[in-house]
Amino acid sequence: MTTVLAPSPTDTRMTGRGKAVLVVLLLAQFMLAVDFSILNVALPVIGDGLGFTLANLQWIATGFALAAAGFTLLAGRVADLFGRRRLFIGGMAALGIASLVGGLATTPEILLTARVVQGLATAVVTPAGLALLTTSFPEGPMRSKALGLNGALMSAGFTTGAILGGLLTDLLSWRWAFFINVPVAAAVLIAAPMLITESRSAVRKLDVPGAITVTGGLLAIVYALTVAGEHGFTDPLALGSFALGAVLLVVFWFAEKRSAAPLVPVGILKRRTVIWGNLAGLIAFATETSLVFLMTLYLQEVLGYSALATGLAFGVLGAGTVVGGVMGARVIARIGTRSALVWGLAVQAVATASLVLLGADRGWLTLLLAATFLGGVGNMVAIVGFMVTATSGLPDGEQGLATGLATMTQQVGITMGIPVMSAIVAARTLGGADVLGGVGTAVLVNAALVLAAAGVVGVMLRTKR
Template structure:
């Protein structure tokens, strides 16, 4: 039986809805920060805890595997057993895991904490997004909430890189973990009083265990394969084996879903153009922008000679662009619809990504870079908010956890796969290690990045035709 709950009918934000929005956005921003906050601190953590150099990447991989692999399962669990319950439970696990990570004295404890952080992220992100979409009615209020959410999540990735460097330099890498604890506790204290729980209107449906097992293992294998490809190259038998296993398990998942009475992912939802192609547009948006940050990090440090902290601070302009795009997106969607917003945002992102092909080896290129990343960030955020509105519109409340679980999975797989793909293109084209050689390798990767954005624009234009996206 579907889950039903009382939906607001207001067209303006009440004080209670403002508090709900603040709580949910604070949690989502914190989770976005966690994706990048440890990147700068990895060498220091390795020295402090005795991590072998070759195993440092597992600090990030352990988190990414769980965050991406379990998100679809937890999104559906939120629909079936209560979104607020899963949201609060995940935050409690995140607080405990963050405290354990900050106090860790051995690599094993730290990796266990990262696994728990990843699982908590897989639970809290779709549960929080589905609470957001069910707390705000479809239309201007939801678009405004999703615009702010998208802006803060993108800004969170940038903030994580900067904050990780600042905390590590001024205090200790342990504060990259500890900073989560007070935020999680504050949300846990206030949220039960202002966020309502979903109500089951009848007999609770059974969870599709075969589907849950195959899709979770399949996603874990795909993310592991992408990570190994980035570390060892796309010809690595380990990477190819993991990717092949993941694809096979996802095919088995599709076969299982056609036969079970109560599927984890009803295939009718995936056949909706708004869900399928909206998520594809989101995949392109996250894949291209996060991998572009990686490419520009190499440019700033290896070509222009910036320090890691200075390079991180330079991305503050990109963060400002994403916040601006998030604020503009609801108005743009209200005027031209989510489909045209996806197309317009993608065109802006592609144009200003292509403009980066003019970068040189002198610091005079910094100003064009900052201008292009600001404008590209605005375009990218228009796509991200348009994708979230498109992929969650026209669905019943009882399907919102599934819809936001799919959207979260799309986001996290895009973040995971973008960097290995663009890194392979860039390093394969580098004739050496000097500034000119690095720039020579980066330009083909930037060109491919812009081309992928244009392919996403084309997909939205062709396959979402007839879906105006207007409420």
Template sequence: MRESEGLRPDGRLRLVLGVLLVAQFMLAVDFSILNVALPVIGEGLGFPLSGLQWIATSFALSAAGFTLLFGRIADLFGRRRVFLAGLAVLGLSSLAGGLATGPEMLLTARVFQGLATAAVTPAGLSLLTTSFPEGPLRQRALGLNGALMSAGFTAGAVLGGVLTSLLSWRWAFFVNVPVALAVLAIAPTVIKESRPVTRPRLDLPGAATVTLGLLALIYGLTRAGEHGWDSATALIWLAAGVLLLIAFYAVESRAVSPLVPVSVLKKRTVAWGNTAGLIAFLTETSLVFLMTLHLQEVLDFSPLAAGLSFGVLGLGTVIGGSLASRVIAATSTRTTLIAGGLLQAAATLSLVALGTSSTGLWLLLAATFAGGIGNMLVIVGFMVTATTGLPDHEQGMATGLATMTQQIGITMGTPVMSAIASAHTGIHSGITTAIVVNTAIVLAGTVTTVLFLGREQAS
């Protein structure tokens, strides 16, 4: 069944796609479902105000820090095995989070949720890319995956507000349990195991340096978001993260069985595809943060009303994800990345016209809708580019890199934009400045695609 022949996936492949998409959507929801519920959780469990951010940070640290390691473990020991094990951990940790009686129990649950995400996301993506051959079918599958993941991030904000307002913040955890159980029941019957015939040794020095480097980098970014970019502690952690990642590159260049071969890192499709993806996730997720500030702090919207306002962004991402594979087929991944970046930049820049009254709400809705379409064109183009031209036995590593890129982008965006917005005395002027910077970053990512991702690498 070759996509070049224009055939549709058979019944089993449709089930495989459905199971993987449900799992990825659930993981995307987890990134944002607790955002609007943080003050309520703090009051219910006795979190100090300064400790609330650790509910998100503990998840982000483990999710981003371990994703490359787990992606490679999935390559070596079986992608389905890692996928199912991660889902089981996610279900159990979500149940524990919903039953938490104190801050320690909740934070422990969030760490294990992050570890489960670090395992399930690259394993699920590599199962998807190895189930569908390169070409239109894989592009369509990655388009749907990207659309649902981006929509899940937006849906998390909406769902978190609804569940917290109508039931309890605990349901933001409990909602994962039946979904995880359903996927665990169906997945073993439709997804085939995927692992190499000969198993190379796991590169422990590479795993240690990249994991510690990512943990230090993300912790440094979090500290910078809290205390500003002149914080000595933040700068020390950021420097440590950079040095450890440099050490990782040096280790990989000499390793017999590297975690990520240097030859793969040097591929233009991998390097510049992941650059485009990093910028796409950094800018769009941080824009949601900025617009949340605008709605709640400037327009005085309730958390539920603010969450519901992002429904149009979710609609835009779904449309963008469904269109992306067609745009790629009609043009190229490079053209899709450029067109998506320009659309996202134009939509984001238009938000500088937002005023301090609710009359500008129509602009916010229209711009986030259009920006969501553009952002999804970039995300799907990034996923196709970053996983193309690699053999099946390296797909877990490639999707691990792509997942790491995604999670670092999500983690980086909010601290960066928060620091920019808070540098101004007025919240509205701070948000406006951050919007301009956000636009400039999107354009910079588009320029790197134009300059460094040649037509022959992404056609």
């Protein structure tokens, strides 16, 4: 097995080549994060320009989410087996081509196809890039620093995408939300072969039954969450998709127990760090991305701000996540990974709970900005703690699998948070009459989930004597 850049675990200095590798990998991950949200504010304009029906418009986002979340675990394992650099470069090439096709699209079918390919490329590049990141730097301060910067840029990218999408759509055209990926992908494709060394696992056999059942199960769950967000959690199609996903994942579990070369060794799923680290990550991503949705409702429906002004307000949240990402490695070095994870979630919970005080006049904007900044710091410290926890103590040969699991957690969390919070708001508003009350109830639930996660993870990750 070949690995990249393996300095001593006690060496906290990063070489010039290590910094260049880090820049290439972070640039790719930032672009992927931007793609999650850059088209959200442009959807109505795209619909008018290409003739989407209102019912089909949501598939621009859904098609991407289904592919990105459904195939990420499989892609992470394929990268382990056939080469992480190879998959990383191939995925970036596919992303660049799909972005060019999407920007030039003249029909809904072409654009949706491009969007699905973008999602598939994201499913390939994200775990492969994270595995290259974790195998490029030894477990310890250097890896924590790299993962902290990665987490900060990914979270900032999600916020940047919302702002950038509005700016590009208003000033140029929605097509530039696709075109902007092309030069970035080209730069990564030029630099990556020169800087990154190939890395793979010694195991060379793919578990086909496991791949089919886990991919089908994840696709069914993500689709169910999407349908639930549109029609409620009692919708028959949503319930049926949830049931199908659950059955396929149970079949996957038993298939892995009997497989000679499992896609996900059952042993790794029994590790406390993997189980509880990923649970913390799921809650962290689900609650913070859905909080952006709740505050968007508040800013636009209650305070009357424009979409662009709303996006700019979230720049403060983005700044908080950058600060948290930079602080994450230092916090872990000072108090330990478990404590950083728990305290990060606790700070996020307190900051989120304070938003219950928001009122119906614009004077409350100061509280919103301060709370989202502080919550962003706490959320990103927790996410860095989650990434370190979920990928630590594993050999390099399983890093693609571990980062694939972590990436799946991230993408499912992003997908599930908004439908859940949207359902709470809809149930509380009674036909839309009390948006502020609905947002307040959802904020309380959001904060309670984070606080509960902090308590459970804190107990379950205690070091056994």
